[in-house]
Amino acid sequence: MAGGQEGGLAPRRILAAQDFSPAGDAGLAFATVLAAEYLAELHLLHVVPENYPETPPGFEFIERQLEEMVPGEARLWCTVKPAVRSGRPAEEILALAEEREIDLICLGRHREEGEWRELFGTNTDFVLRQAKCPVLVAPPLGRLSTARQ
Numbered sequence: 001m002a003g004g005q006e007g008g009l010a011p012r013r014i015l016a017a018q019d020f021s022p023a024g025d026a027g028l029a030f031a032t033v034l035a036a037e038y039l040a041e042l043h044l045l046h047v048v049p050e051n052y053p054e055t056p057p058g059f060e061f062i063e064r065q066l067e068e069m070v071p072g073e074a075r076l077w078c079t080v081k082p083a084v085r086s087g088r089p090a091e092e093i094l095a096l097a098e099e100r101e102i103d104l105i106c107l108g109r110h111r112e113e114g115e116w117r118e119l120f121g122t123n124t125d126f127v128l129r130q131a132k133c134p135v136l137v138a139p140p141l142g143r144l145s146t147a148r149q
Helices: 022-038 056-068 089-099 115-120 123-130
Strands: 013-017 041-048 079-086 104-108 135-138
Touching (some): 013 022, 013 089, 022 041, 022 104, 041 056, 041 089, 056 079, 079 089, 089 104, 089 123, 104 123
Parallel strands (some): 013 041, 041 079, 104 135
């Protein structure tokens, strides 16, 4: 990581991809805590399908939703920068990370299983393999204990 301190590992810009699922919430939770701890910029990204009608009110509404997901006290310590893009999630995550010189990407891991995921991988797998910065992958919050029962 480039880091906010001379020679340190403190991230200056953290990206959390949010798909409005429990997995997305987990990635956002870790990103928020880290951004507040390190006084970093917190970049939030939601990717809509490629055929999504690109109407400014629609994207602005999603950006407001993203901002509202960050607790008020965390906003005292970090700058929130939401973004909405259209396309393939993994590709858009990597593109935004490069454009904004992101130091850390935080993603949630979905618990869904299936043959097609095992054969072709997931967005998280793709980002892990292709990212030029560290990637933190979080399991869904509160799901681990209930999934095993």
